[in-house]
Amino acid sequence: MLKLSNETKVGILTVLGITLLVLGFNLLKGKSLFSHNKTIYAVYKQVNGLQPSNAVQVNGLIVGNVSKLDVMDKDASRILVTLTITKKIEIPRNSVARISSDLLGxxxxxxxxxxAGEYLQSGDTIYAAVDGSITDALKEQLNPFMKKLEGTLVNIDSVLMAVSSILDTTAKDNLQETMRNLNTTMLNFRHSSASLSGMLDPDKGNIQATFNNLAAVTGNLKDNNAKISGILDNAKTASDALANGNIDKTLHQLQETATNLNATIAKLNNTDGTAGLLLNDKKVYNNLQYSLNNLNKLLEDLRINPKRYVHFSLFGKKDKSKPLPSDTATAQ
Incomplete structure (x- = not known):
């Protein structure tokens, strides 16, 4: 069996350790070692704190991550961001890589x-854009409010200066007098409130007594409801009797009587008839007066000398008659 020296074993273990370290580091950065990833570049003027391993999302789905960030110019005016796309998706050429942040930053x-109909390939550059931060959005929203607030503070300061100039010694004295009068008014209002509370007292208040009297009146009305109904029925009966009577006929007859009376009065005022002549012709009146005077004389002579008009004598003795009454005799 082949025996390895200690140096060889140490070298093999060192290589394995370095390999595992690189693999683990790449795995932690989100790189897949056994798949073909797509690399896309984007150039930004600012990245707002973007870091490697930050996610790349499409419609909320993580499709890759940020591999690294490099400075293209010495003044860091352009920053090259390398994006690794791990998902098998097609990205149109007119797409935009936009840096954004959530509420947690x-x-x-x-x-x-x-x-677009054409798609980005590995090594292509995508359009870049940067969203404003939440702070920038708040500043943009608060700037008009701050301007309005500044204007309001200026106006308040002007008003306070005007009030301070108005409130001289005399004005302050008047203001103090007004406050004293206001205190007196409040005291009177307190007394009025106490009086009103006494009136509203459920046992001895005037308003309660008024309601009690009203309840008594309504109770009397309720008790005499039958009598009131009888009175109303009698009134209705009387009105029905008047409505059903011959009032129209009576009024018609009265109108005819008034018409006949007017005609009679018109005839009396007219000189064509006898009654009209008697009432309106002075000559007829004078003649009638003269005739009445003569008749009066005749009656007076008949009373004084009755034998002048009736001759009756048993012995034929002539009666001496008295003279006729004077012609100036007038009717009594």
Whole structure:
């Protein structure tokens, strides 16, 4: 059997150890030793803390990792990032490798796949882009707010200066007087509140007594509901009797009577009829008055000298008659 020297054994173990170390290091970096990976390059102006072994994702799926980062210029204006794609996917040439970070600050390279018909091959360079950090986004959101806040503070400062200039000695005295008046008002309000509480007292309050009286009135109405209903029924009966009566006929007859009375009055005012002449013609009145005077004279003469009109004598003795009444006799 072949015997190995100690030096040979040490050399073999050293080679095996170095090999295992390299394999383990590559495995820790995410490199597969038994598959054909695709290497793609991207050039960035800044990487925002991107480190080797950071994941490369497509639609949230890890398809590779960052192999290494190299400085292309002495001023580090361009940084070459090597991306190792371990998944068997096709990446269109117009795709973009965008560096982004989550809330915890973990950096990843997101592949935004394009729509080109040609695909990147191993060793090609992809378009690069960098998302702003959360701090940058917060700054962008807070900058307008800070500007508004600065303007508001300036306005507040101006208002305070104006108030300070207004509040001279007289104004301060007036303000103190106003505060004293406000204290007096609050004291009066406290007394009013106490009075209101007394009015609202459930046992002795005026409002409670008012509600009790109202309850008594409503109770009386409830107790006399039958009487009220009877009164309303009587009123309804009376109104129905008036509605069912011959009021229209009576009013029509009354209207006809008023019409006839108007016609009669019109005839009396007219001089064509006898009654109208008696009422309106002065000559007729005078003649009638004259006739009545003559009739009065005749009756007076008949009373005084009845024998002048009736001749009756048993012995044929002539009676001496008295003279006629004066023509100036007037009717009594």
């Amino acid at each position: 973990t950096k990843t390279v997101q592949m935004d796949l394009g729509n």
